[in-house]
Amino acid sequence: xxxxxxxxxxxxxxxxxxxxxxxxxxxxxxxxxxxxxxxxxxxxxxxxxxxxxxxxxxxxxxxxxxxxxxxxxxxxxxxxxxxxxxxxxxxxxxxxxxxxxxxxxxxxxxxxxxxxxxxxxxxxxxxxxxxxxxxxxxxxxxxxxxxxxxxxxxxxxxxxxxxxxxxxxxxxxxxxxxxxxxxxxxxxxxxxxxxxxxxxxxxxxxxxxxxxxxxxxxxxxxxxxxxxxxxxxxxxxxxxxxxxxxxxxxxxxxxxxxxxxxxxxxxxxxxxxxxxxxxxxxxxxxxxxxxxxxxxxxxxxxxxxxxxxxxxx
Numbered sequence: 001x002x003x004x005x006x007x008x009x010x011x012x013x014x015x016x017x018x019x020x021x022x023x024x025x026x027x028x029x030x031x032x033x034x035x036x037x038x039x040x041x042x043x044x045x046x047x048x049x050x051x052x053x054x055x056x057x058x059x060x061x062x063x064x065x066x067x068x069x070x071x072x073x074x075x076x077x078x079x080x081x082x083x084x085x086x087x088x089x090x091x092x093x094x095x096x097x098x099x100x101x102x103x104x105x106x107x108x109x110x111x112x113x114x115x116x117x118x119x120x121x122x123x124x125x126x127x128x129x130x131x132x133x134x135x136x137x138x139x140x141x142x143x144x145x146x147x148x149x150x151x152x153x154x155x156x157x158x159x160x161x162x163x164x165x166x167x168x169x170x171x172x173x174x175x176x177x178x179x180x181x182x183x184x185x186x187x188x189x190x191x192x193x194x195x196x197x198x199x200x201x202x203x204x205x206x207x208x209x210x211x212x213x214x215x216x217x218x219x220x221x222x223x224x225x226x227x228x229x230x231x232x233x234x235x236x237x238x239x240x241x242x243x244x245x246x247x248x249x250x251x252x253x254x255x256x257x258x259x260x261x262x263x264x265x266x267x268x269x270x271x272x273x274x275x276x277x278x279x280x281x282x283x284x285x286x287x288x289x290x291x292x293x294x295x296x297x298x299x300x301x302x303x304x305x306x307x308x309x310x311x312x313x
Contacts, residue, residue, distance in 0.1 A: 012168050016271075029053050086165060087217050094220040095146045097123040100136065106156040108181075113151055115182050115260045118191050119230070119243065121220055137275040141167050147218055148274060151176075161264065163214060164274045170283060171274055172214045174264040177238075182259035191258050192245050195220050196228040201304060203234055207284055208299040211239075211266055228258075235304025237297055239264040266299070 028046060032053050035042045042050050097120045101109050105128065117125045126136075140148050145166055152160035158179050164171040182188050198219060203212045215232060222228075231242045243258045272280025286298070 009168060025053075086168060086170065087213060090217045091221055093146075094122050095120075095218055096144060097147045097149060097218060098126055098136075098140050098145045099123055099149045099151070100126045100128045102150065102152045103128055103130070106153060108156045109151065109153040109158055111183065112158050112179065112181055112260070116149075116151065118193070119260075120218055121193065121195050134275040137164070137166070137273055150274065158262075162274065163218070165214070165217075166273060169270065169272045169280065170214065171270040171272060171277060171280070172211065172266065173268040173270075174239075174266055176262050176264060178261065178263045180259065180261040185257070185259050188259055189256070192228045194226045194228040195222040196230045196243075197222050197226055199229060199231040199233075201231065201233040202300045202302060203232075204300040204302065205298065207266075208234065210269065210283075211299065214269075233304050234299045237265060237299050239266070239299075240304075 028049065032042060032046060032050055035046075046053075099113055099117050099120075101113055105113075113125055117123045137148060148164045148166060150162045150164075151158055152162070158176050161174045161176050162171065163174070182191070196219060198216060200212050200216070203209060212232075219230070227245050227247060229244050229246060231240075231244070233240045233242070240261075240263050242261060244255045245258060246253055246255050248254070267286040269283040269285075270277050270280045271283050
């Protein structure tokens with residue numbers, strides 16, 4: 001079993017390396033083509049390979065790439081690279097999620113994880129105990145878990161959420177803030193366990209689409225008559241989570257909040273799982289010491305809502 005996992009991991013990394021190489025060459029071709037069409041000087045780092053790439057431009061088409069997709073594991077079903085290959089079974093099978101905490105969790109963190117488990121259909125909570133992370137990930141792989149979630153805390157307040165997609169990654173790390181748990185909301189009622197509809201608001205960049213995929217595939221495909229809705233609304237790179245049920249009362253739509261509430265802020269995406277983060281490549285990381293970090297937005301350049309709280313389209 002371990003040898004098979006190692007072989008599959010090597011094949012996956014090789015396939016990803018080949019895709020990155022082709023992507024780099026294609027980007028160079030597009031830059032040269034754009035320079036020739038707009039009659040502007042070719043950039044200095046492209047001059048050495050410009051003539052060879054220009055010759056290849058005459059014979060470049062999408063045929064070989066599409067043939068490789070159709071013949072590969074992705075089946076050509078709108079899956080163009082290994083990032084899509086990570087979620088190639090999404091929608092065909094319901095996700096199986098395992099949620100745990102950091103070691104020695106406080107009672108407040110345990111309560112939050114219990115409420116978090118109710119958010120995801122087909123999720124289970126596991127007591128952390130003294131297990132090593134490598135042992136937990138190995139057990140999840142052996143039991144066909146698709147996503148492994150770890151929640152951390154600081155002084156009894158949940159402050160970090162790590163989502164690791166199995167068996168190969170990616171792993172996304174979020175900061176958590178503004179946590180309001182269900183037992184802090186008066187007259188909250190019981191929580192529906194229907195498969196929810198999802199609303200993603202103001203996710204407009206490639207990084208935002210990547211983040212949206214990581215969050216979206218934690219949930220199964222809902223039924224049309226489901227009355228449960230979960231909203232992920234981005235504003236200034238903070239993803240606000242809200243959980244509601246709805247019903248029609250006198251031809252008016254009535255929303256009932258189910259809780260909990262919290263905000264997420266993405267700070268890292270690693271191309272690996274939790275047991276090998278140190279060796280995994282970094283797909284994206286937030287660097288707060290950059291000169292422009294305070295005024296840059298990574299998920300969308302638009303505001304999620306106006307100052308009065310009204311959502312923008």
